[in-house]
């Protein structure tokens with residue numbers, strides 16, 4: 001069986017945006033123009049296709065990253081016809097569109113999808129320009145080197161400004177953003193765009209603007225178009241020596257040559273083309289799709305993916321080629337109302353066929369891969385075989401988690417996993433009835449498998465179940481999903497901050513655990529020193545006697561076998577496990593370095609358990625004297641509000657132990673940038689709304705941990721009792 005699409009005609013891309021910028025509307029237009037849906041659902045009537053989870057519909061935000069497959073024939077937009085006079089379909093391109101959420105609590109979804117995307121279209125609100133979430137997501141995309149196109153949407157809105165929005169991209173995101181278009185008319189008058197490469201105007205006619213009409217540039221825009229085209233060319237030739245020479249010699253450069261150079265520069269993250277229009281008023285989206293084909297990478301254009309051979313520990317590479325051994329990454333689990341559990345995966349190399357076995361190198365388990373599907377809006381297309389560079393979903397795989405690697409068992413590889421921040425908010429959850437109790441465990445487990453930033457634990461003393469996540473809304477949605485998808489009703493407690501503990505000083509402690517009362521006794525004896533863990537120096541090798549984890553380091557400095565090697569792991573384990581409960585208020589202890597310096601043993605009585613107990617006791621003793629403190633999550637906060645509420649807004653931040661870092665302006669509104677402890681921020685959205693008569697809005701994301709002040713520490717300890 002052959003692949004049905006050559007790889008250079010595949011685009012895996014995502015649409016990234018601040019909430020409300022118009023991502024859902026744009027996705028909807030894409031599905032319409034690519035013929036996937038025949039009726040456009042608008043967000044405001046709650047019938048869009050990508051938002052198929054019920055509560056998303058109610059909330060109007062997209063929570064889940066759904067991968068949708070569709071086909072785009074770029075010639076539709078430019079009006080080119082084949083020899084038979086019909087649209088030329090020989091250049092049809094397969095799009096795998098990955099939707100990403102805009103809400104800050106769901107950044108994990110954005111990160112996760114960035115991992116499997118080859119490129120992205122970043123959508124901006126043409127009134128607000130760059131917003132906080134656009135900045136955060138832009139940074140994530142920078143980290144993953146994802147090439148980007150920008151789409152300044154909503155040119156039809158009152159107050160829309162292409163120039164201001166473009167300036168905010170230059171200023172806040174990247175100075176290599178380049179105008180590729182100009183809007184024709186603004187606000188109510190907006191009806192088309194000028195393409196600066198072709199130097200033509202485009203208008204959109206027919207049902208939902210499906211037909212693209214090419215015209216001459218309106219007279220009032222000719223001068224601007226000339227000026228900005230010159231600027232565009234100047235910036236593009238910088239990245240291509242041959243074109244640069246032609247430019248300097250004053251020669252005209254052919255469109256195809258220019259496009260080639262642009263494509264190269266975009267893929268290298270050197271330039272970011274900026275497009276514009278109005279998704280809602282059907283202006284411009286098709287031209288952005290053309291640009292996706294022209295400038296965003298195919299799977300062939302991205303570097304080989306890296307991984308580790310789990311048998312040898314060596315780094316291995318996989319290229320986007322059907323002839324290499326199979327490798328794929330599971331990036332999303334989703335419960336589909338019709339076919340059940342879907343495991344979305346991206347194939348990096350080789351191919352996999354339905355009806356064979358799927359080897360999971362992250363777990364070492366094998367499962368039968370019964371069916372493979374591609375999601376097309378709400379339809380599911382059965383696929384027999386998936387090839388390198390493609391995205392699809394496996395049906396009914398039971399044991400795979402997000403970020404597991406699937407691969408050829410003979411040529412094993414574990415792909416780099418996605419790193420997530422620990423959850424910062426938790427709450428107590430209690431099933432309403434006995435029947436709920438039975439289902440709740442299963443429901444929580446499923447949700448936890450889908451989302452690595454959603455954690456479930458139980459309090460060993462009270463037996464209560466605690467769920468933790470990235471924010472209040474995140475947890476609220478999880479509880480809601482539990483009810484809707486699994487029929488589990490639960491009572492929830494107040495949101496609590498997930499505090500941490502650490503030590504600021506150094507201390508040594510010794511503990512002997514001895515039981516010698518007839519028969520076989522117990523003997524464990526350790527001396528250890530605790531210190532704050534230091535960050536790893538870049539490029540430094542970790543010495544053989546050191547085990548290093550994210551939050552803990554263990555140094556074995558035992559000389560002359562005073563503790564036999566076989567007991568050292570028990571000492572490490574004793575300390576690491578004891579760190580689950582901190583000294584000050586029982587919160588998880590982090591960033592501790594423990595050096596085992598001395599001890600002794602007994603020929604008969606020494607055992608792993610004795611060393612574990614001794615280590616745990618010594619650790620607790622040392623930690624008490626090593627200046628233990630509580631750490632609290634500090635959030636980065638942006639509040640947008642009309643000037644007249646200045647006093648109230650700044651006052652409220654100061655009263656919350658916040659530090660105001662900067663005050664900027666966005667359009668008519670003020671933007672306050674601050675750092676505030678999370679513990680002070682519960683219910684802030686509601687408070688802000690009433691303080692500003694509904695005109696203020698805030699976004700918040702985790703920034704870092706900080707030591708809590710002594711008076712606050714006392715309150716936390718009191719509350720824990």
Ligand code: GDP
Nearest residue numbers: 019020021022023024025043154157278279280
């Ligand atoms: P998302 O949160 O980024 O997915 O944004 P949506 O697509 O849900 O859009 C948010 C709101 O903006 C909805 O009410 C849309 O109807 C509206 N909207 C989206 N695109 C446009 C546009 O081009 N012009 C105008 N005026 N409104 C738009």
